[in-house]
Amino acid sequence: MSEGLNINPSISPSLAEAEPDFLIIGQGICGTFLSHYLIKAGKSVVVIDDNKPFSASKVASGVINPVTGRRIVRTWMIEDLLPFALQEYTALGKQLGVSLVKECSVLDFHPSLQMKDAFEKRLEEEKEYLHKANELHWQQTFNFHFGVGEINRCLLIDIDALLTKWREQLQFQNALIEETFSSEELSIGDGRILYKKLSPGKIIFCDGVSGIDNPLFKNLPYSPNKGEAIIARIPDLPTQYIYKQGLTIVPWRNDLFWIGSTYDWNFTDTLPTGAFRDKVKNFLTYFLKISFEIVDHIASVRPANMERRPFVGLHPQQRNVGILNGMGTKGCSLAPFFAKQFADFLTSKKPIAPDADVKRFEKILARKMN
Ligand SMILES: Cc1cc2nc3c(=O)[nH]c(=O)nc-3n(C[C@H](O)[C@H](O)[C@H](O)COP(=O)(O)OP(=O)(O)OC[C@H]3O[C@@H](n4cnc5c(N)ncnc54)[C@H](O)[C@@H]3O)c2cc1C
Structure with a gap:
């Protein structure tokens, strides 16, 4: 058991009503693109997002400037x-x-x-x-x-249109739950995961600045x-x-x-x-x-970090938990690119760029799990 998180190898997915391939937490630019690429690759996805009015993505101006x-x-x-x-x-x-x-x-x-x-x-x-x-x-x-x-x-980039239209698409596919995710209700097994009535194969956190409090990833250098x-x-x-x-x-x-x-x-x-x-x-x-x-x-x-490089990939110890975060001032350009890399890794095992792969923090994240 890690703080606020139940790590329990013997979870029974029989308690669940649905078993999507992926549960994604957050529908900012990161959660939007990651769910898009996973659905495009034929995976089943559920997104939980609380629709906060002033998330980073909703306040951003949407500029991609090549020189700064x-x-x-x-x-x-x-x-x-x-x-x-x-x-x-x-x-x-x-x-x-x-x-x-x-x-x-x-x-x-x-x-x-x-x-x-x-x-x-x-x-x-x-x-x-x-x-x-x-x-x-x-x-x-x-x-x-x-x-x-x-x-x-x-x-x-018209981020407002991106988030609104993609949300409608998820709602249409019955793939969006509008509520606040609580790690207190998450159980992580060796194989599957249990969150309320869902038993996804993997859970991926795209929760922006809230990720700083995530029990599994909070030691990252935000x-x-x-x-x-x-x-x-x-x-x-x-x-x-x-x-x-x-x-x-x-x-x-x-x-x-x-x-x-x-x-x-x-x-x-x-x-x-x-x-x-x-x-x-x-x-x-x-x-x-x-x-x-x-x-x-x-x-x-x-959701900036000291290295100015994103956090992308699966937790080095808990391989059914992942993260797409740390986009800092450049979410509009970094989020689509690294969402695609992550989706390709999850569906076809293609590598994630070492500068972005969260496994570069393996030691810090391992310390946290003990
Ligand atoms: C003032 C400002 C200007 C900016 N301008 C630009 C710009 O011009 N160009 C650029 O590239 N970047 C810009 N950025 C940066 C950009 O906004 C971020 O890099 C990007 O939006 C991060 O996206 P995200 O999906 O990681 O996080 P977020 O946008 O924060 O999305 C996270 C989502 O998860 C939800 N969530 C969090 N916790 C939970 C929970 N427990 N349960 C359910 N839902 C949850 C949130 O409500 C939110 O919808 C700007 C940022 C700010 C603040």
């Missing part, structure tokens, strides 16, 4: 992740009858002379993603003093960070670009824009703060030459 940070360098594995994301969001969107991805540019309004110099220096080396932008074109819309560069191509965003109406701002000057303005749902964000590792609650609202109001008042109206303010916690 002050040094404007390529993000990890972007050459593989970006084309894969474009292909998979397009395909899943077709299946669900909705457009989930659009290609766009980030206009990078340099906030200082140093940042302008850094961008221009990188422009000489990074010819694929960095470009000069037409400054004159933007002078009627924005106040800026240090020029503007363009990052292209970027992707913008480093959660809180992010806030303002939602505003900016009627005269074109919706085919993402605009960045320290904060980022991203086209969002229903003609609204998302403005964020913060990266706060020392938070005491997960609520929006007055300080951030004031900061964004000041930013928009200064940066925009056009009118805006703030309509909402949201916040969530990113």
Whole structure:
């Protein structure tokens, strides 16, 4: 017996009413893509999700930006992740009858002379993603003093449509249970698992930041960070670009824009703060030459980790329990890619990339089980 978890080799699945191949906990971006790929591979899947209104996936802006940070360098594995994301969001969107991805540019309004110099220096080396932008074109819309560069191509994902439409699909297949999963009611046997009336072959945790309290995985090096965003109406701002000057303005749902964000590792609650609202109001008042109206303010916690690499795979000791988590700031690009790797591993034993495979934490996870 591990804290809050019943490990019992002699579980009898005869108590169960259903025996799906997989029970998935959580329907954020991770649970959505993992259930999609497993169902596509012919497996039976049940997803439990409590439909929390401010999960990381629901608060995220949905941007996949190939170059980030002050040094404007390529993000990890972007050459593989970006084309894969474009292909998979397009395909899943077709299946669900909705457009989930659009290609766009980030206009990078340099906030200082140093940042302008850094961008221009990188422009000489990074010819694929960095470009000069037409400054004159933007002078009627924005106040800026240090020029503007363009990052292209970027992707913008409609996460709201993804989660809503996939949830409907799961409901239609009778594969979604809307409730809070409790590890107190989970029994893990050598062969099967028992959770209430379900006896799945395997249980996979895609529970985002709640995973930090998971008795089997809580020793993983999580480093959660809180992010806030303002939602505003900016009627005269074109919706085919993402605009960045320290904060980022991203086209969002229903003609609204998302403005964020913060990266706060020392938070005491997960609520929006007055300080951030004031900061964004000041930013928009200064940066925009056009009118805006703030309509909402949201916040969530990113399931980030110290290594900035995801947690993917089966528990090294408990081989019928798995995890897809730790996506940090990059769930939109990492989740589809590693959900596919994990599904291929689960159905055809194809290997998971060693940098992402949770078995790299074998010693830490073994210690925890004793
Ligand atoms: C402000 C902000 C902006 C961001 N912007 C971007 C961006 O532009 N691009 C990008 O790539 N990433 C972005 N991210 C990061 C991205 O949101 C995350 O990497 C990603 O959403 C994580 O997805 P997930 O499925 O692992 O977790 P989650 O989205 O947290 O999903 C977990 C799901 O499990 C459910 N759940 C948890 N515990 C239980 C339980 N016990 N019982 C039942 N259900 C449960 C939750 O309700 C939720 O639905 C942003 C994050 C934040 C906070």
